[in-house]
Amino acid sequence: MVSSHDVAKLAGVSQSTVSRVLNGSSLVKSATVEKVERAMKELQFRPNLVARSLVKNKTNTIALISEHLNNPFYVETTTKIVNIAAEKGYNVSVYFHHIGDDASLYHSVLSHRVDGIVMSSILIDDPIYSELEDLGIPVVTFNRKHREGGNFIELNNGKASGIAVDHLVSLDHQRIAYIGGSQYASTFFGRQEGYLEAMSRHSLEVLNEWVKITDAKEDAIKEALDDLVNLQDMERPTAIVAATDAIALECLDHLLQLGIRVPDQMSLCGIDNIKISAHNAIQLTTVGGQSQISMGELAIERLIEMIEQEESRQTPKQYTLEPVLIKRKTTSSLT
Numbered sequence: 001m002v003s004s005h006d007v008a009k010l011a012g013v014s015q016s017t018v019s020r021v022l023n024g025s026s027l028v029k030s031a032t033v034e035k036v037e038r039a040m041k042e043l044q045f046r047p048n049l050v051a052r053s054l055v056k057n058k059t060n061t062i063a064l065i066s067e068h069l070n071n072p073f074y075v076e077t078t079t080k081i082v083n084i085a086a087e088k089g090y091n092v093s094v095y096f097h098h099i100g101d102d103a104s105l106y107h108s109v110l111s112h113r114v115d116g117i118v119m120s121s122i123l124i125d126d127p128i129y130s131e132l133e134d135l136g137i138p139v140v141t142f143n144r145k146h147r148e149g150g151n152f153i154e155l156n157n158g159k160a161s162g163i164a165v166d167h168l169v170s171l172d173h174q175r176i177a178y179i180g181g182s183q184y185a186s187t188f189f190g191r192q193e194g195y196l197e198a199m200s201r202h203s204l205e206v207l208n209e210w211v212k213i214t215d216a217k218e219d220a221i222k223e224a225l226d227d228l229v230n231l232q233d234m235e236r237p238t239a240i241v242a243a244t245d246a247i248a249l250e251c252l253d254h255l256l257q258l259g260i261r262v263p264d265q266m267s268l269c270g271i272d273n274i275k276i277s278a279h280n281a282i283q284l285t286t287v288g289g290q291s292q293i294s295m296g297e298l299a300i301e302r303l304i305e306m307i308e309q310e311e312s313r314q315t316p317k318q319y320t321l322e323p324v325l326i327k328r329k330t331t332s333s334l335t
Helices: 004-011 015-022 030-043 049-056 072-087 102-110 128-135 157-170 186-201 218-229 245-257 295-308
Strands: 061-066 091-096 116-119 139-142 152-155 176-180 211-213 239-242 267-271 285-289 318-321 323-326
Touching (some): 004 015, 061 295, 072 091, 072 245, 072 295, 102 128, 152 295, 157 239, 157 285, 176 218, 176 245, 211 218, 218 245
Parallel strands (some): 061 091, 061 116, 139 152, 152 318, 176 211, 267 285
């Protein structure tokens, strides 16, 4: 088994220097840190996390509280978070949020010692926020935020849905519907507000029947879509803004089942730019963040910074990513 002694020998430094690097000491020169890290990588050295946690009174464990993986967005972010955490010497315990199960979920998380929590499930007025604040546990939220702010990473949700509406209007659509989710989640709240503001800015009417609030699950999305396509001719929308790509993909599948051609008979635009939206068989027009760095990556890096540099917790960091349109093949000019 490779030891820190082997790393020290290959790097040409003392074993105590290797120990300082492992413990994140600021006393080691950056050039020396790079030599030690190169040696660890070459030898495939894995530090003893249990021993390190005892020395630093840390568990080297992070809790990730995620929305369910039926949304591919959370598959991508969970994978990114787990991989980056592992690279930095942390294990990730993953918990999945279920509606109505908040109390038992948070109890389960808090009953285990963790160094910090990264979560995508927090609601705008979630009472857990103040409890975590009181406990002094580092917390970063992504894709959602609490009313009190804190440390968060989000897309500019209102602007994102506004860009989607602007795009559809540029293609001569006027009857544009919206399918979203719970207004208790900042993501859905912001995207619905952005849709309504953009429609108003373009002086376009919004029928009550065009705004569909769902639980973002398959059956509810299909029901909302059925309601829209069954409207009378002059009330039936010609385009849909879906609050997430996951919702858009469900819409696309159901529209195909109904024999409605996309985009010839119905244009469809999502938000999030998840990886599968670019698949050649799908080619979903969507709105995503301009940054090449994902929300999950920003969230886990900020959390680890808070864990390892206590002084960094004093001032919250809040990232709002600027959105951009990714034009693909599910939107076209009104014919």
